[in-house]
Amino acid sequence: MAWVKFLRKPGGNLGKVYQPGSILSLAPTKGLLNEPGQNSCFLNSAVQVLWQLDIFRRSLRGLTGHVCQGDACIFCALKAIFSQFQHSREKALPSDNMRHALAESFKDEQRFQLGFMDDAAECFENILERIHFHLVPNSDTDMCTSKSCISHQKFAMTLYEQCVCRSCGASSDPLPFTEFVRYISTTALCNEVERMMERHERLKPEMFAELLQAANTADDYRKCPSNCGQKIKIRRVLMNCPEIVTIGLVWDSEHSDLTEEVMRNLATQLYLPGLFYRVTDENAKNSELFLVGMICYTSRHYCAFAFHTKSLLNLNIPLELGHGYLLLIELFFL
Numbered sequence: 554m555a556w557v558k559f560l561r562k563p564g565g566n567l568g569k570v571y572q573p574g575s576i577l578s579l580a581p582t583k584g585l586l587n588e589p590g591q592n593s594c595f596l597n598s599a600v601q602v603l604w605q606l607d608i609f610r611r612s613l614r615g616l617t618g619h620v621c622q623g624d625a626c627i628f629c630a631l632k633a634i635f636s637q638f639q640h641s642r643e644k645a646l647p648s649d650n651m652r653h654a655l656a657e658s659f660k661d662e663q664r665f666q667l668g669f670m671d672d673a674a675e676c677f678e679n680i681l682e683r684i685h686f687h688l689v690p691n692s693d694t695d696m697c698t699s700k701s702c703i704s705h706q707k708f709a710m711t712l713y714e715q716c717v718c719r720s721c722g723a724s725s726d727p728l729p730f731t732e733f734v735r736y737i738s739t740t741a742l743c744n745e746v747e748r749m750m751e752r753h754e755r756l757k758p759e760m761f762a763e764l765l766q767a768a769n770t771a772d773d774y775r776k777c778p779s780n781c782g783q784k785i786k787i788r789r790v791l792m793n794c795p796e797i798v799t800i801g802l803v804w805d806s807e808h809s810d811l812t813e814e815v816m817r818n819l820a821t822q823l824y825l826p827g828l829f830y831r832v833t834d835e836n837a838k839n840s841e842l843f844l845v846g847m848i849c850y851t852s853r854h855y856c857a858f859a860f861h862t863k864s865l866l867n868l869n870i871p872l873e874l875g876h877g878y879l880l881l882i883e884l885f886f887l
């Protein structure tokens with residue numbers, strides 16, 4: 554089991570935070586069935602992670618009013634599966650209704666169709682986006698400020714990008730946008746770790762966010778807005794304080810030999826301000842997030858891992874209102 558290996562790995566950052574015995578923090582939960590030919594593991598993983606997030610699960614429970622899409626209603630399908638998680642006596646549940654709703658909902662785009670494998674991170678993002686449209690159908694996802702939209706209230710990072718030239722002082726118009734997942738290249742991440750080692754700095758867990766930011770902006774040079782000839786780095790500024798921050802680690806090639814290195818450098822804490830050039834929200838300035846869930850991909854199969862809030866509390870890890878971060882990562886075990 555990948556996560557167990559991960560925790561036992563000598564020198565792994567996870568081992569330092571989660572002491573022996575923390576294996577027990579693997580919460581026993583109900584599985585979701587994935588019969589041969591269904592290829593539903595990408596969807597099951599996304600659903601499992603959402604179910605395990607206390608703040609999402611509880612918020613969804615309190616919501617009823619939505620614009621229903623019948624057979625294609627992701628909101629209803631997710632509600633139904635959550636209710637089964639809570640009340641069913643079965644150890645493993647079928648996710649067929651959710652699979653059908655997703656396929657129906659994305660029929661026109663030919664995405665997430667029955668029997669076909671798909672990407673768990675994109676599935677996770679699209680579930681959140683569809684829930685937004687079921688709750689606030691007339692609002693653009695980039696402009697959503699609705700208090701009832703759990704997707705944006707809990708997961709959205711509200712950002713703007715801007716180029717500021719250090720040489721001539723010119724700056725580009727700030728470009729605002731929101732996103733549910735920040736994608737970062739694993740190769741760039743490993744390069745940043747190497748650069749840090751060359752500077753003889755020791756990798757501390759709180760530096761993880763800064764490494765991610767450096768990896769995210771490395772080699773991403775833009776032209777000076779007033780064309781003074783200077784090449785400048787993009788600045789990303791976070792304007793809100795998301796309760797759940799999701800990082801998607803992407804590989805640049807199908808067969809990467811960086812798996813071990815990436816694993817060694819993952820941390821279970823994410824100091825939110827380190828992830829961006831600047832954060833403007835007062836709460837975000839001190840926000841320290843703990844890893845609460847992970848979706849991994851290995852040998853053409855997705856699996857999800859989550860830490861139970863109770864287990865985290867047992868380990869004396871403070872959980873401020875259930876804030877946390879999620880890692881969506883494709884790891885090539887075996």
Ligand SMILES: [Zn+2]
Pocket residue numbers: 619620621622623626627628629630
């Ligand atoms: Zn519905």
Ligand SMILES: [Zn+2]
Pocket residue numbers: 685689694697698699702703704705706
């Ligand atoms: Zn929304």
Ligand SMILES: [Zn+2]
Pocket residue numbers: 718719720721722723777778779780781782783
């Ligand atoms: Zn310039």
